[in-house]
Amino acid sequence: MGFLEHKFNDNIIVGQVDKLIGWARSNSPWYFQFGLACCAIEMMSAAAARYDFDRFGAMPRSSPRQADVMIVAGTVTMKMGLRVRKLWEQMADPKYVISMGSCATAGGPYWQHGYHVLKGVDLVVPVDVYVPGCPPRPEALLEGLMKLQEKIKKQKTLVKIDE
Amino acid sequence: MPDIRTEEMVINMGPQHPSTHGVLRLKLRTDGEIVTHIDPVLGYLHRCFEKHAENLEYPQVVPFVDRCDYLASMNNDHGYAMAVEKFLGIELPERVEYIRVIFAELQRIASHLVALGTFGLDVGAFTPFLYCFREREMILDLFEMTCGARLLYNYIWVGGLSHDIPEGFVEKAYEFLDHFEPKIKEYNDLLSYNKIFIERTADVGTLPADVAISYGATGPVLRASGVDWDLRRDEPYSIYDRFDWDVVVGNDDVGSVGDCWNRYYVRVAEMEESAKIVRQALDQLPVDGDVKEAIPRKIRPDKGDLYFRSENPRGELGFYLVSDGSPKPMRVKMRSPALANLGVIDEIGSGWLIADVVAILGSLDIVLGEIDR
Amino acid sequence: MTSQEIYDILVSQFGDSILEFSDEPLAEYIIVDSKDWYPIAQFLHDDERLVFDSLMNLSGVDFGKKADQMEVVYNLFSMSHRHKINIKIQGPREDFVVPSVESVWRMADWFERETFDMYGIIFEGHRNLKRLLLPDDWEGFPLKKDYEVQEYYHGIRVPKVKPKKLN
Numbered sequence A: 001m002g003f004l005e006h007k008f009n010d011n012i013i014v015g016q017v018d019k020l021i022g023w024a025r026s027n028s029p030w031y032f033q034f035g036l037a038c039c040a041i042e043m044m045s046a047a048a049a050r051y052d053f054d055r056f057g058a059m060p061r062s063s064p065r066q067a068d069v070m071i072v073a074g075t076v077t078m079k080m081g082l083r084v085r086k087l088w089e090q091m092a093d094p095k096y097v098i099s100m101g102s103c104a105t106a107g108g109p110y111w112q113h114g115y116h117v118l119k120g121v122d123l124v125v126p127v128d129v130y131v132p133g134c135p136p137r138p139e140a141l142l143e144g145l146m147k148l149q150e151k152i153k154k155q156k157t158l159v160k161i162d163e
Numbered sequence B: 001m002p003d004i005r006t007e008e009m010v011i012n013m014g015p016q017h018p019s020t021h022g023v024l025r026l027k028l029r030t031d032g033e034i035v036t037h038i039d040p041v042l043g044y045l046h047r048c049f050e051k052h053a054e055n056l057e058y059p060q061v062v063p064f065v066d067r068c069d070y071l072a073s074m075n076n077d078h079g080y081a082m083a084v085e086k087f088l089g090i091e092l093p094e095r096v097e098y099i100r101v102i103f104a105e106l107q108r109i110a111s112h113l114v115a116l117g118t119f120g121l122d123v124g125a126f127t128p129f130l131y132c133f134r135e136r137e138m139i140l141d142l143f144e145m146t147c148g149a150r151l152l153y154n155y156i157w158v159g160g161l162s163h164d165i166p167e168g169f170v171e172k173a174y175e176f177l178d179h180f181e182p183k184i185k186e187y188n189d190l191l192s193y194n195k196i197f198i199e200r201t202a203d204v205g206t207l208p209a210d211v212a213i214s215y216g217a218t219g220p221v222l223r224a225s226g227v228d229w230d231l232r233r234d235e236p237y238s239i240y241d242r243f244d245w246d247v248v249v250g251n252d253d254v255g256s257v258g259d260c261w262n263r264y265y266v267r268v269a270e271m272e273e274s275a276k277i278v279r280q281a282l283d284q285l286p287v288d289g290d291v292k293e294a295i296p297r298k299i300r301p302d303k304g305d306l307y308f309r310s311e312n313p314r315g316e317l318g319f320y321l322v323s324d325g326s327p328k329p330m331r332v333k334m335r336s337p338a339l340a341n342l343g344v345i346d347e348i349g350s351g352w353l354i355a356d357v358v359a360i361l362g363s364l365d366i367v368l369g370e371i372d373r
Numbered sequence C: 001m002t003s004q005e006i007y008d009i010l011v012s013q014f015g016d017s018i019l020e021f022s023d024e025p026l027a028e029y030i031i032v033d034s035k036d037w038y039p040i041a042q043f044l045h046d047d048e049r050l051v052f053d054s055l056m057n058l059s060g061v062d063f064g065k066k067a068d069q070m071e072v073v074y075n076l077f078s079m080s081h082r083h084k085i086n087i088k089i090q091g092p093r094e095d096f097v098v099p100s101v102e103s104v105w106r107m108a109d110w111f112e113r114e115t116f117d118m119y120g121i122i123f124e125g126h127r128n129l130k131r132l133l134l135p136d137d138w139e140g141f142p143l144k145k146d147y148e149v150q151e152y153y154h155g156i157r158v159p160k161v162k163p164k165k166l167n
Helices: A017-026 A038-047 A078-090 A102-106 A138-154 B049-055 B058-066 B073-088 B094-123 B127-147 B169-180 B183-192 B195-201 B209-214 B220-224 B260-283 B337-342 B345-349 B354-364 B368-372 C003-017 C034-046 C108-119
Strands: A031-035 A069-073 A096-100 A129-131 B009-013 B025-031 B034-041 B304-312 B315-323 B331-335 C018-024 C027-032 C054-062 C070-077 C084-091 C097-099 C122-124
Touching (some): A031 A038, A031 A078, A038 A138, A038 B127, B094 B183, B094 B195, B127 B169, B127 B183, B195 B260, B260 B354, B304 C027, B315 B337, B315 C054, B315 C070, B337 B354, B337 C108, C003 C027, C003 C034, C034 C097, C054 C108
Parallel strands (some): A069 A096
Antiparallel strands (some): B025 B034, B304 B315, B315 B331, C054 C070, C070 C084
16 A cells, blocks of 8 residues: 555545446345245235345346346246246356256255156256245345355456366 | 238247246247237246155155245145145134134235236336235244245145244234325326326237136236136135135226236236235134144045135145055146146237237236256 | 036936936035946037036046056036036046047147046047156156156156155
8 A cells, every 4th residue: 555645635446446346246146036936925025015136236137138136935846847948048157057946956855756847947057046945035135145155255256267 | 012921920928038027938920010929938937846756754744845836835835735735624713714814815915916926027017026025024923923935835734833922923914004005096196097007008919708717817817807706705615704804806998808908907906805814813723722722643535636726826726636545646737727728828928029029928927947856 | 506417407408327316415426337428428518408518527546456446537518508517437446448538629639638648548549648647758657546656767867755653
């Protein structure tokens, strides 16, 4: 800080570009409303007036091309798993996936005799945050989103990463 | 003008769509903007409920029944529990019956609030969605006070209930009813008599009464087409014959009988009637009685089969049970009202614009968890 | 009208096709031969004394390998006369063919497709008998008692239906 001190007015901030990008990205995670089953109702409740999702900067988008985060809410079946993969591929980088509920994490209550149920959405797309519960309370989903925000803040975009 | 060769286009209103209320795929064959044929493709949420039910004992099936129609879990539990109780021939204490009716009707109000909110969202109005969910949160507070869960309760067991209602429940329920009844007027001002909403939904997608009966459509869809039929009054189960309320049928004040506006309006009026039933049940609630005394130790019905039906917010929910004398059912078939209601979409959706198909689908109020089971 | 009277009307019209009748509690049904089912269905729908205009439910039942029998059950109701009847059609576990009644009650369209999807029962005369809930290239009929799942579906491993013993 030596030779920069007291040279400029007090409205100049110095920092890393990575941290600036991380701060900007984590405070506007536009989510792709991919509600499949019961967890979708809790996602809608989280977006409604009492547990406000909008104060985190998260807006619902219906098209994958405009979204950053895909919240997989509900049971993924074999028939739907192929489409989940297609939609994930249509999202632009950087993209993240939150797996909401126990059905998307590991098959949920249908794990034992469900011949058509995919045991976990991480068999088709890579997942960043798992939110357990059946269904998880809206506050649990908000905590999942906050953990994702921490993960986004720590991501390095410009610094060279050793392979 | 020279002869232009035109062709029909096939548009996919795919499984992921903001207006299809779940994972439903509609293959639309359109001639320009007008839809000529609709072909629904189902099964994107087929979770093998009937296979699970054959491998579990009778009381263990209740959480799975919950998750089929996740917007009306109490009514699903109620229907299944009553079907098995009829099979076994159990008598229930009065307090259990009254509490069940209170919760079933509160759940009916909550389910209709979601239906109205999302229908407004489909047609383009965002504010009613937030208002409806505000009232719904108050109902979910009442449920959470009693059984701990907000959406999927596992509360109404075969032969009784899982928890008794806590202290302070009755006062809070009266507070909610006093707050809720003036709100119906607010919804009517916001949406029902709004000129844009009327132009969007009146005279759109008219369903004649005989077509509705042939397709098996029940519930508000059937009542909006002018048929005066409600299972709670015409084939009374539980203690519904002790309450005084009206059955709402479609009218032609705004639009015609059987159109989208009537299907929407029947739901708004039904919420008012359900609030009346809850108030009467709270007034008549007996103060003592054990909610768990009639729960049987081991459920092992005799050989035979039974079909029992009850009134869900979406229509007639039926359970067909076949027993072979063992503690696990041999067959549980859930006759889902939304599957029969969705069958009419080709009849009433053809010939309208694509935007009208969205309004018609929203007015049928389907839940995919119940259709695909 | 009671079930006994309905049975008498049907026997007077169709004679040998009506196979069995039972009136016990928890076991009220009329068993009908499958080859005459379509004219019987039309008669039940159109006759003024009966007027069964509402098909409440249609389901298939599999009784297992030992009993070696499957069944299709129709629960009928009349909105004007308010009486009910259950009709059953019995058949073998393989190659079970039943005439389709989807032109009499339009609700039977999707319910028959679902029964075909789950049990493999063929409904003759149906305009579009395809699978309803499972994908079109799925193998097997899941609700039969001896169903074995396929190994892989499009590269995804299908979970086994028979549960492992948990110690």
